[in-house]
Amino acid sequence: MAMSIAHLGPTGTYAEQAALAYRNQLNDEEQITLCPYPSIAQTLKAVARGKADVAVVPVENSIEGSVTITLDTLWQLDQLQIQLALVLPITHALLSHAPNLEAVATVYSHPQALAQCQGWLEQFLPSVELIPTNSTTEALQHLEQESSSGAISSLRAAQIYNLPILAHAINDYPDNCTRFWVVGQPSTNQVCSVEHTHTSLAFSLPANIPGALVKPLQIFAERGINLSRIESRPTKRSLGEYLFFLDLEADANSPLVQGAIAELATYTEILKLLGSYNVVEAKSN
Numbered sequence: 001m002a003m004s005i006a007h008l009g010p011t012g013t014y015a016e017q018a019a020l021a022y023r024n025q026l027n028d029e030e031q032i033t034l035c036p037y038p039s040i041a042q043t044l045k046a047v048a049r050g051k052a053d054v055a056v057v058p059v060e061n062s063i064e065g066s067v068t069i070t071l072d073t074l075w076q077l078d079q080l081q082i083q084l085a086l087v088l089p090i091t092h093a094l095l096s097h098a099p100n101l102e103a104v105a106t107v108y109s110h111p112q113a114l115a116q117c118q119g120w121l122e123q124f125l126p127s128v129e130l131i132p133t134n135s136t137t138e139a140l141q142h143l144e145q146e147s148s149s150g151a152i153s154s155l156r157a158a159q160i161y162n163l164p165i166l167a168h169a170i171n172d173y174p175d176n177c178t179r180f181w182v183v184g185q186p187s188t189n190q191v192c193s194v195e196h197t198h199t200s201l202a203f204s205l206p207a208n209i210p211g212a213l214v215k216p217l218q219i220f221a222e223r224g225i226n227l228s229r230i231e232s233r234p235t236k237r238s239l240g241e242y243l244f245f246l247d248l249e250a251d252a253n254s255p256l257v258q259g260a261i262a263e264l265a266t267y268t269e270i271l272k273l274l275g276s277y278n279v280v281e282a283k284s285n
């Protein structure tokens with residue numbers, strides 16, 4: 001069946017690598033097209049508006065933590081469901097036409113990549129100007145005009161765009177990896193026979209009072225449901241008011257989780273089920 005996968009572009013991003021890993025999983029590669037978008041928010045909106053079937057978006061990095069635009073946009077768009085998580089190992093390179101590190105004055109990249117290499121940048125390029133871009137490959141557009149510019153991107157991007165590699169494996173921790181979510185419109189098929197290992201949900205609270213978060217968390221503790229992540233994001237309505245994103249190590253279709261979610265709904269203002277899914281280790285290429 002023909003299918004389109006939206007991802008952060010231009011071609012050569014880590015998100016595209018994750019999208020390719022997802023496509024390989026589907027065993028139906030000819031009819032699956034990859035569609036690059038200029039931002040993570042636009043990638044997710046393409047699926048919400050029916051312009052693409054699924055989006056592959058970064059959600060969390062082992063060094064830098066959450067990709068907050070992904071969480072915020074999923075909350076705002078409301079109806080998208082996570083279908084799968086992919087964990088991609090990430091090794092960054094510094095690409096540049098400069099003859100050596102001393103000749104680099106400016107480094108461009110996605111804020112996550114700049115942050116994942118901040119120790120290396122501090123040590124080897126302490127005086128450069130760091131400029132954030134929408135993606136690691138958008139950063140490459142600056143290299144042609146300015147030989148004193150560098151960009152943090154992948155070896156794969158260096159190959160695609162035929163760019164010189166000035167330094168490699170510059171991420172501060174060697175086991176750097178990013179978790180991506182594959183998200184789509186909710187399935188109309190109500191019966192799901194596959195059991196999933198993880199469930200993600202998000203909620204706001206009706207009042208900012210002592211212990212408001214204790215009750216929701218107790219529900220999972222009492223049932224022996226392990227939480228693998230908890231993240232807060234501002235509601236953006238007023239300072240100090242938060243949304244909470246939880247990942248559970250359990251399937252939303254299990255009676256145990258169904259009971260927990262029913263009870264959770266009594267303590268929350270808005271509760272959104274973001275999906276149940278499995279986690280796959282992807283290979284970087």
Ligand SMILES: O=C(O)C(=O)Cc1ccccc1
Pocket residue numbers: 008012013014015016058061090110112113134135136137178
């Ligand atoms: O810009 C990219 O290539 C992305 O896919 C976003 C990103 C950046 C750095 C680490 C993981 C994902």
